[in-house]
Amino acid sequence: MSRRKREEPWRYEAAIAEVETLIAQIESGELDLAxxxxxxxxxxxxxxxxxxxxxxxxxxxxxxIEQLxxxxxxLPES
Incomplete structure (x- = not known):
């Protein structure tokens, strides 16, 4: 039986870091067009x-905010 790596829950901060990594890869000039x-x-x-x-x-x-x-x-006025 193979062990599956537990996927961490989605996090906004991690997603933004992923985008930054992708942009750096694109800007590196080392990738082909595809x-x-x-x-x-x-x-x-x-x-x-x-x-x-x-x-x-x-x-x-x-x-x-609406609920607050x-x-x-x-609240009764004092």
Whole structure:
């Protein structure tokens, strides 16, 4: 039975680091055109995932702020 390496949960910071690595590879000038396009596509997909993640977190923050505002309105005035 082969052991599977546990995949770590997706992390925004790790994804950004991956994009930075891909960009460095592209900018190195050491890749052929097909590899450049492949790395570019990987970077674009990762950035899309990051953008979706940030949008989801923005919406969560808005909900929290809205809930805090409602709680504040419900407090009796002193």
């Amino acid at each position: 590899e450049v396009v492949e790395r570019f596509q990987q970077a674009a997909q990762t950035l899309k995932t990051c953008a979706d993640f940030l949008e989801q977190k923005r919406q969560q923050v808005e909900i929290i 505002g409602q709680e504040e309105e419900d």
